[in-house]
Amino acid sequence: MESDATDMANATENPEKPLRTPLGTDEDIDLRIIELLFFAYRDFTSDPDEILDGYGFGRAHHRVLHFVNRMPGLTVAELLDVLKITKQSLARVLKQLVDTGYIVQVPGPQDRRQRELYPTVRGRQLSLALATPQSRRIRRALQECGRSERAAIECFLRAMVNPDRRSQIDRLPGGRNGAGEEDE
Amino acid sequence: MESDATDMANATENPEKPLRTPLGTDEDIDLRIIELLFFAYRDFTSDPDEILDGYGFGRAHHRVLHFVNRMPGLTVAELLDVLKITKQSLARVLKQLVDTGYIVQVPGPQDRRQRELYPTVRGRQLSLALATPQSRRIRRALQECGRSERAAIECFLRAMVNPDRRSQIDRLPGGRNGAGEEDE
DNA sequence: AAAATTATGTCAATAAGGCTGACATAATTT
DNA sequence: AAATTATGTCAGCCTTATTGACATAATTTT
Numbered sequence: 335m336e337s338d339a340t341d342m343a344n345a346t347e348n349p350e351k352p353l354r355t356p357l358g359t360d361e362d363i364d365l366r367i368i369e370l371l372f373f374a375y376r377d378f379t380s381d382p383d384e385i386l387d388g389y390g391f392g393r394a395h396h397r398v399l400h401f402v403n404r405m406p407g408l409t410v411a412e413l414l415d416v417l418k419i420t421k422q423s424l425a426r427v428l429k430q431l432v433d434t435g436y437i438v439q440v441p442g443p444q445d446r447r448q449r450e451l452y453p454t455v456r457g458r459q460l461s462l463a464l465a466t467p468q469s470r471r472i473r474r475a476l477q478e479c480g481r482s483e484r485a486a487i488e489c490f491l492r493a494m495v496n497p498d499r500r501s502q503i504d505r506l507p508g509g510r511n512g513a514g515e516e517d518e
Numbered sequence: 519m520e521s522d523a524t525d526m527a528n529a530t531e532n533p534e535k536p537l538r539t540p541l542g543t544d545e546d547i548d549l550r551i552i553e554l555l556f557f558a559y560r561d562f563t564s565d566p567d568e569i570l571d572g573y574g575f576g577r578a579h580h581r582v583l584h585f586v587n588r589m590p591g592l593t594v595a596e597l598l599d600v601l602k603i604t605k606q607s608l609a610r611v612l613k614q615l616v617d618t619g620y621i622v623q624v625p626g627p628q629d630r631r632q633r634e635l636y637p638t639v640r641g642r643q644l645s646l647a648l649a650t651p652q653s654r655r656i657r658r659a660l661q662e663c664g665r666s667e668r669a670a671i672e673c674f675l676r677a678m679v680n681p682d683r684r685s686q687i688d689r690l691p692g693g694r695n696g697a698g699e700e701d702e
Numbered sequence: 703a704a705a706a707t708t709a710t711g712t713c714a715a716t717a718a719g720g721c722t723g724a725c726a727t728a729a730t731t732t
Numbered sequence: 733a734a735a736t737t738a739t740g741t742c743a744g745c746c747t748t749a750t751t752g753a754c755a756t757a758a759t760t761t762t
Binding site for chain 2: 350351352353354357359361362363364366367371372373374375377380400403404405406407418435438440450452453456457458461462465466468469471472473474475478479483487488489490491493494495496499503506507509
């Protein structure tokens with residue numbers, strides 16, 4: 335009988351009083367999708383996490399390896415911009431990947447201060463091994479919901495990204511106007 | 519002219535050789551959605567992260583607070599199962615939330631070993647404040663892509679979750695067969 | 703040519719958030 | 733009475749991130 339709306343009003347009475355009504359009963363908040371995103375992303379990342387364990391790597395290594403494979407030749411500064419982390423955070427992870435032969439650094443041809451980052455064959459293979467179970471999970475999910483819904487799902491996920499970052503994503507090969515599939 | 523397929527075959531020659539072809543050129547992997555999920559989730563979590571900073575809390579606090587608000591009265595063990603973390607990890611975060619008056623612990627009525635977790639008014643308000651910008655981001659994304667696509671997006675995200683966890687999510691208020699919106 | 707800026711690397715300290723293992727307590731079940 | 737269960741706590745460790753400071757080399761500006 336006593337709703338949490340009532341409880342909230344009574345806050346001054348006893349602020350320690352436990353609220354027994356679940357959040358989402360009175361409010362107009364999209365908790366369903368908030369939670370789906372949380373669980374979906376957690377399980378989505380668990381696939382590569384298991385593989386990485388076997389190499390002594392973590393998620394940070396995965397992200398670096400992924401974008402170096404997707405944008406071969408990108409500089410350290412560009413990678414920092416994509417990942418939005420600090421160079422000190424990147425340093426350790428990148429060093430490990432270079433030392434173990436997954437990534438090579440090549441001095442920039444114009445500006446020799448820059449280090450262009452490329453995957454080695456080893457790095458390409460690991461990147462592929464990490465992406466494969468994730469892609470499989472996505473394929474199954476699309477099958478379950480109808481492959482025709484792909485565009486809607488892409489649109490939604492893209493629209494969830496901060497607007498100023500969207501073009502960056504679209505430029506990756508396979509993105510909407512990305513360089514990569516021209517006929518030479 | 520020289521593709522990475524060629525390079526890969528030449529691996530024995532020079533394993534350090536940088537691959538200049540982006541991943542996704544030859545492979546049948548859904549890199550587009552993999553990357554969209556990464557960027558979407560990152561920006562999605564950045565909204566509450568900023569608010570949390572002001573309270574001296576982190577993402578761990580957010581998750582605990584969220585599920586206590588969504589499932590008031592859940593026990594510590596149930597919360598651990600939802601979050602899939604260890605009790606030692608939970609302990610510190612939960613203690614802080616209890617000590618600062620966002621969550622209260624109530625001994626279980628049947629089994630007094632259990633601690634039922636409830637939000638206080640303070641905890642409810644913070645939870646709402648954290649969910650609001652996330653919900654706003656989702657609403658905008660749905661508007662951009664057509665609100666009619668909501669079902670497809672929900673279906674996809676749900677299908678990305680490990681099958682054995684899906685029913686758990688559906689049971690939350692607002693889920694597909696969840697208790698919460700009956701007519702009393 | 704000298705000075706300023708830029709790209710990168712590195713050292714040191716700090717913090718959040720997770721982990722494992724071990725042990726304690728109280729309450730319940732066997 | 734003994735075993736199990738739910739929770740809490742201590743201690744130590746790991747990964748990933750942070751900030752600040754400083755070093756080096758290469759480029760750009762003056």
